[in-house]
Amino acid sequence: MGFRQQPMTISGPEEDESSICLADLLGGNSRAFPPSSSSTPRHSLFDATSRPTATRATQRDKKRESNHRLTGTIHYNPITQKPRSSYSAFPSPFNENNSVDPFTRKDWYDIKAPSTFEVRNVGKTLVNRTQGMKNANDALKGRVLEISLADLNKSEEHSFRKIKLRVDEVQGKNCLTNFHGMDMTSDKLRSMVRKWQSIIEAHVDVKTTDGYLLRLFAVAFTKKGVHQVKKTTYAQTAQIRQIRKKMFEIMIAQASSCDLKELVQKFVPEVIGSEIEKSCKSIYPLRDVFVRKVKILKAPKFDLGKLLELHSGADVENTTGAKVERKDFKEPAVLAEV
Structure with missing residues (x-):
């Protein structure tokens, strides 16, 4: 038995008897x-x-x-x-009309290396100009620069050496630097490591005569003797201890008997490494003996006079100018009337 759906009927105010499907x-x-009696027409929602x-x-x-x-x-x-x-509520920082070139607020300063090296003017550095409470000299002091020793001494033999220079004083447009450390390139260090040999490393803390506390790292490799036929060149543990003891003695003796300037002059021609190689020849033959790394652990109180001695001959003291004598100048006579 089914039910038949009846049509839906809606009775309006004017059509009560009419049925709307x-x-x-x-x-x-x-x-x-249907439209109402008001003057505004009523529209259907549908x-x-x-x-x-x-x-x-x-x-x-x-x-x-x-x-x-x-x-x-x-x-x-x-x-x-x-x-x-192209309208935007926030202007783009890369727009030429809205952005300002940051280099217009900066100045270039020359970097002066100590007189220990041949090349004195090693490069330039950039810093913001002095503005308000921010001083440009304060921003420059303490900067550490890493320069190849080949560029400092014009010698490609020392291209594997990296020298660190630290800005200690600013005079005019010149940044006066001092030695801050030394290192060796990774490719040079990896090229010395080979098979069938022993590697001997040592490090020691030394204090110079002028109060610098340094940490020196030395490295050495064993090699074949003159008439050796055996392929391997492994040193015994007792021999390695003796060689390391010799390294300690030589590094302490060389560094503690001089100041920092003289010690840097010993680093360049590898004086310490060659002396270690000669003294350890009777224990076991060595090759590629280097002071691999130098770190400054503690520095004495800053002394401007000693820094200027390191930069003697660079004319950094007279960068502001000098008085000019005018020999041909004659003072005119006094006029009676004007």
Whole structure:
């Protein structure tokens, strides 16, 4: 037994006896909502004419057009070929009209190496100008620079050496530096490591006569004897201890008997390494003996006079100018009347 669906009836104020089907409502029939007696016409909620015609795309296009009217320029997207606005509430920092070149607020300073090295002017550094409470000299002091020893002494034999220089004083446009450490390039250190040999390393803390506390790292490699036929050159543990003891003695003796300037002069020609190699020849033959690394652990109180002695001959003291004598100048006579 089935039930037949009856049509839905709605009674209006004027058509009480008339029946309106649901299909008439969905189809937008105006009979569903008859006009009222008021002067303002009442539109159906389901009438097609009352639906919003503007979509999101059209609203976006209108917004773009308003932006184009604000800026006066129209740019097109190369992919979609649609106009895009160049107006932005936040200006781009890369725009030439909005950004300022940061190099206009900076100055170049010359870097002066100590007189221990042949090349005195090793390069330039950049810093912001003095402005307000920020001083340019304070920003420069303490900068550590790493320079190849080949550039400092004009010798490619020392290209594996890296010298660290620290800015201690600024005079005019010159940055006066001092020795701050030494290191060896990684490719040189790896090229010395081979098979069938022993590597001996040692490090010791030494204090110089002028109060610098340094840590020296030494490295040495064993090699074949003169008439050796055996392929391997492994040193015994007792021999390695004797060689390391010799390293300690020589490094302490060489570093503690001189100041920092004289010690740097010993680092360049490898005086300490050659002496270790000669003294250990009776224990086991060595090759490639170097002071691999130097670190400054503690420095004495800064002394400007000693720093200027390191830079003697660079004319850094008279960078502000000198008085000029005018020999041909004659003072004019005093005038009686003006």
